[in-house]
Amino acid sequence: MTITASWYLVVAAILFGIGAIGLLIRRSVLVMFMCVELMLNAVNLTFVTFSRTLNDIAGQVVVFFVLVVAAAEVVVGLGIIVSIYRSRRGTTADDLHIMHG
Amino acid sequence: MIPMLAKVSVPDATMFVVSAAIVLLGAIGVVLNRNPVRGALCLVATLFGVALLFLEQRADFLAAVQIIVYGGAIVVLFLFVIMLLGVDKSERLGRDPLSWQRFLGIVAGCLVVGAILVLAHIAWATGTKSVSGVASSKTVPNINLLATSLFTTYLLAFEVTSALLVIAVVGAVLLARRRTVVIDLDGPSTGLPRDDDPEHGGGYQDQTNPDPDSRGDLDGDNGDRGDRDDLVQVPEGIFEEHASGGHGS
Amino acid sequence: MLHSLAYIPGFALAGFVIVLLVGSRLGDPKAGWVATLAIAGSFVCSVLTFSGLMGRTSTGRSYVETLFTWIPVGSLHVTVSLLADPLSITMALFVTGVSTLIHLYAIGYMKRDRDFSKFFLYFNLFVFSMLMLVLSDNFVLTFLGWEGVGACSYFLISYFFERPSAATAGKFAFIVNRIGDFGFLMAMFLLFDHTRTLSYQGVFSKTAPPSCPSGPGGTLGHCVAQLSSGTLEAVCLLLFLGAVGKSAQLPLSLWLADAMEGPTPVSALIHAATMVTAGVYLMARVSPLLHLAPVASWVIAIVGVTTAFVAATIGTSQDDIKKVLAYSTVSQLGYMMLGVGSGAYVAAIFLMVTHAFYKALLFLGSGSVIHAMGDEQDIKKMGGLRRYMPITSVTFIIGWLSIAGVPPFSGFWSKGDVLDGAYTKSPILWAVGAVTAILTAYYMGREVYLVFFGEPRFKEVALNHGGDASTGHGHGGEPHEPTWHMWVPLVVLAFLAVVAGLLNLPFTSGLGYLEHWLTPVFGTTHLALSTSAKWLLAGSDAVLALAGVAIAWSIWRRAWDRPELEPNFLRSSWGLYKVYEYLVSKPAQAFANFAQATVETRIIDGTVNATGGLVAWTGLRLRKLQSGYVRNYALAIALGMAGVLIYLVVRAG
Structure with missing residues (x-):
């Protein structure tokens, strides 16, 4: 007998929580990005788990699309980071708050 | 829950426990590592663990893609940017300059995880079938099933993602492109800020500077910025600063 | 030609649309010709409809042509439908006929005006609205026309809108007419509440008392009583309030004098011949109701005769050639109301028709005088024009004798009928009317003598206006007759003013064509007068008119400035302007100040x-x-x- 879906979902939930906390407490933009990737992976894991549980390929298709979108997001995000760093070396997320009220 | 695990065959259980441990420890490493390079390596571990979990659930193709695309391309991209920009320095993790941010962040994260776990026990998925077919079959390999679904039911979405990738590439090129390139023969010391400049380096420095407002923000920058935009020399500037900053861990 | 009814307003509307679309491209004078031909078309259609009605028996001379349903709301079902009956066709005939002549006149009068086509645009729209008002078979459509003529009146009074006085006069007229509209609307609400219909026939069918006396509306009356007498009185009084506003009865008379700011053809068409008679027409139209409302009839008669008298007195002291005519119009409208209030509906309509002829004639005559004098309107600065403008002066004098009631001109017959009716109602009404008749002859005589007789007092004036010749106004130092566009209508109208009395001669019943014609609408009206009394009254009318003419002759033949005969009290219109000021303007101003400062x-x-x-x-x-x-x-x-x-x-x- 294989592992029940619950265990995968528990792992995914914890992974998601760790990613979220990391996103909230880290100030380096790059690390925040990595935390977003963690959260995406948690969701991917959930999709795959349900795909298996329900015996439905759609979950895996969605994961495939998430991968593509994540790649695009990283490309654009890192582009933005590069252009920010070009004008301001060593910028953290907290430094970018000119839109404060 | 442990008794549930006990019913499972030993190789399966071992496989799951090991990969789950890799995933979670890697994730914690990403969050807690002060050095971004190490964080990126921890991310690789997590992604690898997730690939293992995919594999355990017969998502063979996705496991491969996870390793190749995520672990290969994306993390390499991260590392490349880190190296390119020279930000592989430690971030001070002692105290968050935004009061309550860390506390509330952890509380919110734990609440979310807790709520999900509780919900997982009392309200499970509905299990409505989609139109895309089965996930595993005795005769057809996983990759065939996935491909059939992708190129029939989800063909339009698949094409749109290709457009998305093109747009992302164009956007990234546009973002990273310089307006003019000037070879600054005098070296980077004139235009570039020093690492010990409290205006710019604060976030990555060891000395304490608890007030976030005292750090420069984009609009607080003064006159030399316009020049710098044009004069920055990527490799030399970064490496020079690298060497002089010397804050690598 | 029974189906020509819709073409009567249709031609006017078509003229309006054409002038609206291509008028400015047609320009001067083509746009005017298009407009004139459109109205002439309406006139021809009216004549055809008239002959169609003539071909029927007298009881069958009424039919309704429904065009389409306009407002279907619940139990309110208003159609756009036209009613052809003797009354409406009589109105349509003289409205289109006089309008055609005045349009023709305006082509000459408005020559070289900057907005030539705009003028005819409003003119055609006005005629269309007036025809809708007249031909409508229900109150709502009449109200549409009522508002349409009001709006056109506003546009045309304020035609020279760069002149502040013209703009103000337009607003004044508009606001005063709103008071009347309030009455009209209230009357409609009341009628609908009680009868659930707003068509004339529907309303009238619910008025006749169960006993079916030989009363109103032979074709319209049915023996179903559903309106109480109190409601009837209220409806009639409210409708009369509308008529007071539109027909410039006291106390809402002054706007008509101020309306003379408009171009003279406007004064002739709208503020003398047609629109202002709409109030009288409305009262005649609802005569089946009025017949059953004695109180309202008395109110109408008293207001009418008071207006006639007061306006006539004011007319004796005005210096503006058009103001005199304006007050005389108010006075004549008072006569018409007196006729309506006395139950002499035929006489009122008769007076309306003849008045349309001679008052249009007088206004157009004054217009050509003004034209010749270079926009001078003060009769004190005229005189002796008889020598320069023979056609204008002869026709104007015909108009004067007609309005004065000198036999055998048309005014004698029509005014005589009204006074006969008033006498049967009450000798006091007759007495006031008779005094007014003297005044009428007198003030019109004063105007004629000051303008056309005596020594010319305008030499210096004409010199002052000499500059106009170079600016292209088209006349040199001496006044002269206008172009044929302008004097042809004068001659035609003068002819009509002389002979219109033939419509309804009192000698034998066989000669009362108009009375026979209108019998299906008003029923047979029996004047409780012996033949000798009739002759006596007619004789006294003639004597009074000649007396007025004689007084005017004796005073104004030579003199031109007699301040003791023109007291300031009359010059200032009995202080009515002051009354308005203190009753309306001052409180409104105070309220506005309060609102501005506090609110x-x-x-x-x-x-x-x-x-x-x-x-x-x-x-x-x-x-x-x-x-x-x-x-x-x-x-x-x-x-x-x-x-x-x-x-x-x-x-x-």
Whole structure:
């Protein structure tokens, strides 16, 4: 007998929580990005788990699309980071708050 | 829950426990590592663990893609940017300059995880079938099933993602492109800020500077910025600063 | 030609549309010709409809042509339908006929006006509205025409809108007419509330008392009593309020004098011949109701005769050639109301028709005088024009004798009929009317003598206006006759003013063509007068008219300035302007000041500023929430997500 879906979902939930906390407490933009990737992976894991549980390929298709979108997001995000760093070396997320009220 | 695990065959259980441990420890490493390079390596571990979990659930193709695309391309991209920009320095993790941010962040994260776990026990998925077919079959390999679904039911979405990738590439090129390139023969010391400049380096420095407002923000920058935009020399500037900053861990 | 009815207003509407679309391209004078031909078409259609009705028996001379349903709301079902009956066709005939002549006149009068085509645009729209008013078979459509003529009247009074006095006069007329409209609307509401219909036939069918006396509306009356006499009185009085506004009866008379700011053809067409008679027409139209409302009839008769008298006295002291005519119009409208109030509907309509002829004639004559004098309107600065303008002066004098009631001109017959009717109602009404008749002959005589006789007093004036010749106004130092566009209508109208009395001669019943013609509408009206009394009254009318003419002759033949005969009290219109000022303007001004000082600055500005201040105050405090830190926003998202999930947990558990 294989592992029940619950265990995968528990792992995914914890992974998601760790990613979220990391996103909230880290100030380096790059690390925040990595935390977003963690959260995406948690969701991917959930999709795959349900795909298996329900015996439905759609979950895996969605994961495939998430991968593509994540790649695009990283490309654009890192582009933005590069252009920010070009004008301001060593910028953290907290430094970018000119839109404060 | 442990008794549930006990019913499972030993190789399966071992496989799951090991990969789950890799995933979670890697994730914690990403969050807690002060050095971004190490964080990126921890991310690789997590992604690898997730690939293992995919594999355990017969998502063979996705496991491969996870390793190749995520672990290969994306993390390499991260590392490349880190190296390119020279930000592989430690971030001070002692105290968050935004009061309550860390506390509330952890509380919110734990609440979310807790709520999900509780919900997982009392309200499970509905299990409505989609139109895309089965996930595993005795005769057809996983990759065939996935491909059939992708190129029939989800063909339009698949094409749109290709457009998305093109747009992302164009956007990234546009973002990273310089307006003019000037070879600054005098070296980077004139235009570039020093690492010990409290205006710019604060976030990555060891000395304490608890007030976030005292750090420069984009609009607080003064006159030399316009020049710098044009004069920055990527490799030399970064490496020079690298060497002089010397804050690598 | 029974189906030509819709073409009567149709031609006018077509003319309006054509002038609207291509008028400015057609320009002067083609646009005027298009407009004139359109109205002439309406006139021809009226004649055809008239002959169609003549071909029927006298009881069958009434039919309705329904075009389409206009307002289907619940039990209110208003159609656009036209009613052809002797009364409406009589009105349509003289409205289109006189309008055609005045259109022709206007081509000459408005020559070289900057907005030549705009003038004819309004003119055609006016005629269309007037025809809708006249031909409508229900109150609502009549009201549409009523408002249409009011709006056109406003446009045309304010035609020279660069002149502040013209703009003000237009507004004055418009506002005063709103008071009348209020009455009209209230009457309609009341009628609908009680009868559930607004068509004339429907309403009249619910008025006749059960006993079916030989009363109103032979074709219209049915023996179903559903309106109480109190309601009838109220409806008639409210409708009369509308008529008071439109027909410039006291106390709402002054707007008509101010309306003389408009171009003279406008004064002739709208403010003398047609629109102002709409009030009289309305009262005649609802005569089946009025017949059953004795109180309202008395009110109408008294208001009418008072208006006639007061306006005539004011007319004796005015210096403006058109103001004299304006007050004379008010006075004549008072006569018509007197006729309506006395139950002499035929006489009122008869007077309306003849008045349309001779008053249009007088106005057009005054227009050509004004034209010749270079826009001078003060009769004190004229005189002796007889020598320069023979056609104008002869026709004007015919108009004068006609309005004065000198036999055998048309005014003698029509005014005589009204006075006969008034005598049967009450000798006092007759007496006031008779005095007014003397005054009428007198003030018109004064105008004629001051303008056309005596020594010319305009030499210096003409010299002052010599400059106009170079600016292209088209006349040199001496007044002269206008172009044929202008004098042909004068001659035609003068001819009509002389012979229109033939329509309804009193000698034998066989000669009362108009009376026979209108019998299906008004029923047979038996004047309780012996033949000798009739002759006596007619004789006294003639004597009174000649007396007025003689007085005018004796006083104004030589003199031109007799201040003791023109007291300031009459010059200033019995102080009515002051009354308006103190009753309306001053309180309104005070209220406006109060509103400006208190309501505007404190309440409205206060509310607005307080709203803005509150928003700004809130914003100043809320902006602190926007820290600008991405992580803070992410935290907000995370907390929100946690909240949603906890809610789900609580709900599921």
